[in-house]
Amino acid sequence: MSPALLLVQALNGLELGVLLFLIAAGLTLVFGVMDVVNLAHGVQYMLGAYLAVAFLPWCGSVWAAIALAAVASLVLGALLERLVFRHLIGADHLDQVLATFGLILLAEEGVKLLFGPAPRTLPVPALLSGAVPLFGGLHYAVYRLAVLAAGLAMAGLLWLMIEHTRTGMRLRAGASNAPVLAALGVDVGRLFARVLALGAMLAGFAGAIAAPIVSVDPGMGGPVLILAFVVIVLGGAGSVRGSFVAALLVGLTDTLGRGLLDAALIAALPPAAAHTAGPALASMLIYLVMAAVLAFRPAGLLPARGRA
Amino acid sequence: MSVLAAEGLCKSFGALAVTQAVSLDLRAGEVHALIGPNGAGKSSLIAQLAGTLAPDAGRVRLEGADITRLPPHLRARRGMARTFQISAVVGGLSALANVALAVQAHGPRPLAPFRRADGDAALEGPARAALADVGLADRAAVPAEALSYGERRVLEIACALALVPRVLLLDEPLAGMGHAEGRRIVALLAGLRGRCAMLLVEHDMDAVFALADRLSVLVEGRVIASGPPAAVRADPAVRAAYLGAA
Amino acid sequence: MRRPRLRQSGVVLAALLLAVLALAPVAARLLGNAWLLALATRAGVFAIAAVSLQFIVGFAGLASLGHAAFLGIGAYALLMLAGAGWDEMALSLPAAILAAAAYAWPTGWLALRTRGVTFIMITLAFGQMAFFVAESLAVYGGDDGMPLDRAPPLFGSRLLARPEAFHALVLLLLLALLLAARRLGAGRFGRALRAAREMPGLAASLGFDVVRVRLIAYVLAGGVGGLAGWLLAVASGFVSPALFDWRLAGQLLVMVILGGVATPEGAASGAIFLVLVEEGLSAADEHGRIVLGALLLGAALWRVRRGRAG
Numbered sequence: 001m002s003p004a005l006l007l008v009q010a011l012n013g014l015e016l017g018v019l020l021f022l023i024a025a026g027l028t029l030v031f032g033v034m035d036v037v038n039l040a041h042g043v044q045y046m047l048g049a050y051l052a053v054a055f056l057p058w059c060g061s062v063w064a065a066i067a068l069a070a071v072a073s074l075v076l077g078a079l080l081e082r083l084v085f086r087h088l089i090g091a092d093h094l095d096q097v098l099a100t101f102g103l104i105l106l107a108e109e110g111v112k113l114l115f116g117p118a119p120r121t122l123p124v125p126a127l128l129s130g131a132v133p134l135f136g137g138l139h140y141a142v143y144r145l146a147v148l149a150a151g152l153a154m155a156g157l158l159w160l161m162i163e164h165t166r167t168g169m170r171l172r173a174g175a176s177n178a179p180v181l182a183a184l185g186v187d188v189g190r191l192f193a194r195v196l197a198l199g200a201m202l203a204g205f206a207g208a209i210a211a212p213i214v215s216v217d218p219g220m221g222g223p224v225l226i227l228a229f230v231v232i233v234l235g236g237a238g239s240v241r242g243s244f245v246a247a248l249l250v251g252l253t254d255t256l257g258r259g260l261l262d263a264a265l266i267a268a269l270p271p272a273a274a275h276t277a278g279p280a281l282a283s284m285l286i287y288l289v290m291a292a293v294l295a296f297r298p299a300g301l302l303p304a305r306g307r308a
Numbered sequence: 309m310s311v312l313a314a315e316g317l318c319k320s321f322g323a324l325a326v327t328q329a330v331s332l333d334l335r336a337g338e339v340h341a342l343i344g345p346n347g348a349g350k351s352s353l354i355a356q357l358a359g360t361l362a363p364d365a366g367r368v369r370l371e372g373a374d375i376t377r378l379p380p381h382l383r384a385r386r387g388m389a390r391t392f393q394i395s396a397v398v399g400g401l402s403a404l405a406n407v408a409l410a411v412q413a414h415g416p417r418p419l420a421p422f423r424r425a426d427g428d429a430a431l432e433g434p435a436r437a438a439l440a441d442v443g444l445a446d447r448a449a450v451p452a453e454a455l456s457y458g459e460r461r462v463l464e465i466a467c468a469l470a471l472v473p474r475v476l477l478l479d480e481p482l483a484g485m486g487h488a489e490g491r492r493i494v495a496l497l498a499g500l501r502g503r504c505a506m507l508l509v510e511h512d513m514d515a516v517f518a519l520a521d522r523l524s525v526l527v528e529g530r531v532i533a534s535g536p537p538a539a540v541r542a543d544p545a546v547r548a549a550y551l552g553a554a
Numbered sequence: 555m556r557r558p559r560l561r562q563s564g565v566v567l568a569a570l571l572l573a574v575l576a577l578a579p580v581a582a583r584l585l586g587n588a589w590l591l592a593l594a595t596r597a598g599v600f601a602i603a604a605v606s607l608q609f610i611v612g613f614a615g616l617a618s619l620g621h622a623a624f625l626g627i628g629a630y631a632l633l634m635l636a637g638a639g640w641d642e643m644a645l646s647l648p649a650a651i652l653a654a655a656a657y658a659w660p661t662g663w664l665a666l667r668t669r670g671v672t673f674i675m676i677t678l679a680f681g682q683m684a685f686f687v688a689e690s691l692a693v694y695g696g697d698d699g700m701p702l703d704r705a706p707p708l709f710g711s712r713l714l715a716r717p718e719a720f721h722a723l724v725l726l727l728l729l730a731l732l733l734a735a736r737r738l739g740a741g742r743f744g745r746a747l748r749a750a751r752e753m754p755g756l757a758a759s760l761g762f763d764v765v766r767v768r769l770i771a772y773v774l775a776g777g778v779g780g781l782a783g784w785l786l787a788v789a790s791g792f793v794s795p796a797l798f799d800w801r802l803a804g805q806l807l808v809m810v811i812l813g814g815v816a817t818p819e820g821a822a823s824g825a826i827f828l829v830l831v832e833e834g835l836s837a838a839d840e841h842g843r844i845v846l847g848a849l850l851l852g853a854a855l856w857r858v859r860r861g862r863a864g
Contacts (some may be wrong), residue, residue, distance in 0.1 A: 287679055401748075
């Protein structure tokens with residue numbers, strides 16, 4: 001693989017990584033602090049994309065549509081917290097699975113009903129259209145760089161919030177030792193509501209900014225949710241820092257690993273065998289990484305402090 | 309000859325050293341009591357002896373063999389039994405079935421798939437004997453969750469005995485009990501003296517002095533005194549650190 | 555003393571539902587509606603899948619969202635063997651079971667290093683991994699999958715090509731599985747599994763290797779999942795990566811939860827019920843799954859409230 005192609009793949013990997021981080025950040029806190037299984041988090045990502053698509057004709061600007069989608073995701077998250085998630089705190093995991101699986105069916109079929117099953121798209125904002133030249137004659141889409149930048153900016157904001165606000169401090173305390181929170185007199189219910197709404201906003205924002213570069217369809221949340229799970233397992237449940245590192249690792253492994261593996265197999269195997277084994281192995285890569293981490297560090301790479 | 313020995317066990321959680329170079333031995337047939345104020349590190353020590361917590365340094369020997377890295381279930385097969393500070397029985401199973409479970413665990417074919425466990429004489433025979441030993445024979449058919457708290461603690465001892473252990477770790481067997489129930493346990497343990505070596509962690513001093521052949525005092529992760537009860541009782545350091553305050 | 559009566563009513567319900575399935579061939583013939591028979595067969599196959607999942611969820615106390623992978627592997631085992639002309643049931647069915655169990659072994663060993671929510675996520679991830687592998691198998695249709703050329707021969711005969719005969723085979727297997735699962739639950743292994751679920755610390759202190767006990771349960775369940783996958787492939791005459799879909803795994807888990815996780819017959823009832831309701835709703839309206847989603851959500855919230863009350 002040429003150095004320029006390598007750079008393109010690396011950028012793609014980082015971009016996937018920051019999107020995954022935005023989705024996993026809220027989810028890992030909901031798992032780590034509240035011990036709640038939320039299968040419907042991928043739905044927030046999907047709804048974020050559809051919200052942006054829906055807002056566009058109404059407000060005319062992709063920028064405004066993305067911003068509005070993020071705000072609407074926050075409101076939606078708060079609403080779902082009130083109606084559903086609040087009641088799931090401390091419930092049996094199986095009931096949480098049942099409830100959030102029901103939510104998925106509701107949301108996916110609801111979206112199909114409103115928008116039809118065919119994929120939708122969101123245009124790239126005019127300001128960010130076009131591509132920047134890389135060396136070696138390759139180009140990279142400006143919008144993709146913008147997604148990367150926006151994701152990193154969000155991650156930075158989140159880091160500031162977690163390190164420097166009272167809510168953030170409580171979250172850190174809760175992720176390493178949940179019972180401490182209640183003992184300190186923290187209103188755990190309110191904290192949960194904030195985490196959930198914030199997580200929904202981040203996932204919705206990720207969906208909205210991804211909408212111009214992916215196909216927007218009702219099932220788009222599923223694969224992303226599973227990747228977010230891998231990120232959480234790798235990073236350690238409850239650890240936002242771990243999720244950040246793991247998200248970039250997953251993103252880079254998936255894109256860069258695919259490219260490098262293809263190249264290696266083509267060099268090592270006869271073409272027919274390489275074409276059969278290549279895609280199969282490449283799609284297994286991140287799961288093999290997860291398996292390796294589990295074998296040696298079952299608690300994840302950067303577990304929330306205080307957890308064994 | 310000691311059946312169970314801790315040699316220089318150390319364990320820290322971050323900056324907190326809960327076990328600091330603890331050495332302790334348990335001789336065949338004796339009752340060795342381990343006492344110490346709350347937070348002295350008794351539970352961590354028991355956990356390291358039982359295999360649920362790995363020490364940072366030091367060794368645990370069972371009849372001379374190094375078992376420091378052996379998981380709990382393999383220690384059980386080598387003759388170590390334990391009871392828990394917090395009552396541990398399978399609530400939905402009868403008292404008899406709980407003990408039968410212990411018999412099953414250390415007998416042949418512990419995971420036989422299709423043989424019915426209920427009414428299996430190979431399991432229930434020894435289980436009934438263990439229940440009779442602890443005076444629970446007439447409660448055999450009662451679900452464990454329907455037993456009184458005191459009866460459940462006795463049932464746990466019966467489960468441990470069904471393993472025919474050479475070493476029995478008793479983690480606060482009197483915790484949460486009324487006076488009368490407590491005396492029942494003391495009498496029961498006194499009756500078991502000699503069947504196996506017992507390490508008794510207990511806060512109830514009457515029970516400790518009634519049962520112990522030897523006594524070790526743990527304070528802030530260290531053994532500050534060890535020996536016959538009368539000598540330990542007279543030890544000024546112990547009086548200052550523990551007994552005096554109690 | 556409510557429990558024994560409840561348990562018996564569970565058996566009665568399962569027996570009733572089985573009887574309904576058993577009558578499906580008669581109803582299909584009387585009404586001239588072959589779809590009814592296919593539906594009943596499908597319900598029976600899903601009941602087998604749900605009973606195998608119940609073994610992990612109910613007996614071992616481990617919620618798995620990766621069970622669809624075992625169905626998929628069982629189905630692909632048949633597809634691959636059929637491609638080589640070895641689809642004979644006496645060969646391909648054991649192969650499907652073994653293949654699924656062989657996948658369950660290493661993935662289960664890794665997943666069992668964790669518990670609770672993390673276990674759910676990991677089983678889901680390994681399920682997805684199998685999905686992607688199936689999708690990349692261009693020889694077997696890749697993304698689209700492939701039809702089976704014919705129903706597998708049974709000792710050389712064309713018996714299973716007849717829908718009624720295949721239906722009978724499914725029901726017989728379901729019945730045998732239910733009896734075996736109940737027997738297993740009441741046996742030594744079942745008791746060890748129960749102790750490992752309710753009191754893992756105690757079980758280990760008695761000498762049970764808790765992880766090994768759970769792993770055996772996981773591999774067994776995986777194998778039976780492979781059996782269900784083989785049956786599902788024959789029932790639909792088609793094998794595709796959709797069999798590995800995590801939504802299918804979610805549906806299986808929902809079947810087990812709805813039926814009450816505690817017993818195999820509950821899981822079977824939950825599966826039959828859900829298949830009938832889902833097909834009924836989809837037949838009634840193209841967006842019938844919305845109603846199903848609302849039903850599941852409502853059921854979950856109701857269960858949580860009931861759990862809190864008592």
